[in-house]
Amino acid sequence: MSLPHVTVVGAGQVGATTTHLLALQGLANVTLVDIVEGLAEGKALDLMQAAPMEGFAGWVRGSTAYASLAGSRLVIVTAGLARKPGMTREDLLAANARIVGPIAEQVAAHAPQAILLIVTNPLDLMVALALKRSGLPRTRVMGMAGVLDSARLRAFIGERLQVPSSTVQAMVLGSHGELMVPIVSSITVGGKPVTSVLSAQELEALFQRTRDGGAEIVRYLKTGSAFYAPASGVVEMAGAILRDTHATLPACAALEGEYGLRDVCLGVPVQLGAKGIERIVDMPLAPAERQALTAAAAQVREGIARLSAAVAASPTPAP
Numbered sequence: 001m002s003l004p005h006v007t008v009v010g011a012g013q014v015g016a017t018t019t020h021l022l023a024l025q026g027l028a029n030v031t032l033v034d035i036v037e038g039l040a041e042g043k044a045l046d047l048m049q050a051a052p053m054e055g056f057a058g059w060v061r062g063s064t065a066y067a068s069l070a071g072s073r074l075v076i077v078t079a080g081l082a083r084k085p086g087m088t089r090e091d092l093l094a095a096n097a098r099i100v101g102p103i104a105e106q107v108a109a110h111a112p113q114a115i116l117l118i119v120t121n122p123l124d125l126m127v128a129l130a131l132k133r134s135g136l137p138r139t140r141v142m143g144m145a146g147v148l149d150s151a152r153l154r155a156f157i158g159e160r161l162q163v164p165s166s167t168v169q170a171m172v173l174g175s176h177g178e179l180m181v182p183i184v185s186s187i188t189v190g191g192k193p194v195t196s197v198l199s200a201q202e203l204e205a206l207f208q209r210t211r212d213g214g215a216e217i218v219r220y221l222k223t224g225s226a227f228y229a230p231a232s233g234v235v236e237m238a239g240a241i242l243r244d245t246h247a248t249l250p251a252c253a254a255l256e257g258e259y260g261l262r263d264v265c266l267g268v269p270v271q272l273g274a275k276g277i278e279r280i281v282d283m284p285l286a287p288a289e290r291q292a293l294t295a296a297a298a299q300v301r302e303g304i305a306r307l308s309a310a311v312a313a314s315p316t317p318a319p
């Protein structure tokens with residue numbers, strides 16, 4: 001069986017773990033690309049040597065050349081700086097814009113049919129930038145954050161109630177940061193509404209821990225940020241795309257009137273399949289949740305304006 005070609009740009013913690021999972025799950029042949037000479041090649045070789053033990057059939061190769069994007073069905077962008085303690089995702093804005101902008105252009109040049117999945121932070125802003133710089137349709141440019149934020153919340157609820165977190169369902173929308181919006185009506189534990197097992201106060205504490213979920217890990221790691229769960233989030237989305245499952249998952253998408261919002265990229269439920277975003281799913285929201293989503297959109301729009309200023313102030317170096 002011939003596997004689809006996926007390129008993972010950035011062979012750091014998130015990129016390498018994503019590649020490992022894609023290979024283990026038999027989802028793709030993977031090209032890993034990094035700007036650092038030898039890094040992607042070395043990790044690809046290491047992963048290839050895991051194949052006889054793990055029994056995966058796909059190949060993994062490493063490269064420093066963007067030309068190797070050619071023929072990719074899906075390009076996953078994890079290139080960029082990761083957060084250090086005390087840094088917000090926004091602190092990464094200008095530095096990562098100078099990395100993600102040119103990569104999006106390279107995707108358009110070498111793999112114009114590809115679906116572009118952004119992981120680099122600040123996520124919502126990097127998706128807006130990639131959409132603009134790649135010129136790809138909004139159905140094929142998206143970001144991974146909602147599945148991760150939802151998984152963090154599911155894990156915290158599972159831990160709090162001492163139940164397997166896989167029995168907890170939850171949908172977290174909004175921006176990947178302080179203004180993430182957990183949708184209370186979407187949260188169930190063993191099929192029951194979470195409100196029947198946790199008080200509003202208890203839930204709010206878990207929501208706050210979810211908002212701080214990335215920072216909590218950065219504080220422990222000190223020299224980097226989370227990568228296991230982010231990689232699992234990417235691979236959940238990649239699986240829905242590559243296997244054309246039509247699954248509804250939260251993802252950062254460009255809005256053109258959905259949820260009453262436009263000119264912004266934000267976490268919303270999307271149906272994913274082989275063509276990318278098949279549709280943005282209209283989910284019933286409580287009035288406070290709708291307001292919170294609108295506030296998140298306003299903050300992302302301000303970020304997009306700052307991003308344009310930051311990129312204009314420091315011209316993008318050629319890749």
Ligand code: APR
Nearest residue numbers: 010011012013014015034035078079080081082119120121
């Ligand atoms: N092209 C290719 N790779 C690049 C480029 C570029 N222009 N610029 C940087 N890189 C590579 C770095 O060399 C490094 O190997 O991106 C990789 C990033 O890896 P890490 O520093 O380990 O960061 P990681 O933890 O993987 O996070 C990457 O994902 O979750 C987000 O906030 C996180 O924005 C960060 C991104």
